[in-house]
Amino acid sequence: MELIFSKLLTQTDIERRLSVPTRILYLFPYTTTDHRCFDLQVKDIGDIVWSFRCIRRDGIYAKPVFSKGWLEFVYAKGLKTYDKIVVYKEKGVVEGDVPYRIEVKRKILRRTEELFEYVLPYTSCNGH
Template sequence: MELIFSKLLTQTDIERRLSVPTRILYLFPYTATDHRCFDLQVKDTGDVVWSFRCIRRDGVYAKPVFSKGWLEFVYAKGLKACDKIVVYKAKGVVEGDVPYRIEVKRKILRLM
């Protein structure tokens, strides 16, 4: 699998939307008709498919965000600030399957 990005989640990421790195935009399936948004399907480690709307905001700060669908994932997984997500693109995916994968890595609290 090819690593697309990983991110330690912030409070904004778990309460509103997930801000993703601008440098990865070329890896995603924008269409010629709508270069500002698309729906990205990802499969989690339990083989559940999730759909996130990826929007590239206008203006000087044109950072892309996952909006629609993202909070449902956050609530279903019980994500908290400082948890980490990792997004991969699988290689050799069969046509019709979802090529993107998402993995959650929980923040580990050390009791000492």
């Protein structure tokens, strides 16, 4: 798997939208005609597919953000500030399958060491 990005979540990431690194924009497929947004599908550790709208802001500071679908993921996973998300792209994926993976890790303090552990997948009645 190829690491796309990882990030420690901020309060804004938890409450509004997820800011993602500008350098990753060239990796994602733009399928809309306006070329400022696309829908990214990712699978979590439980093979549940999530869809995030990635919007590139207008103007000088064109930082991309995950908006639509992101907060649903936050609530379903019970994410908190300083949790870590990691997005990968799998190699050799069959056409039509979702090549992107998302993992959520939570910092656990154990005596003298800090560890990140996976947050277990959550499934509700509607498939997310």
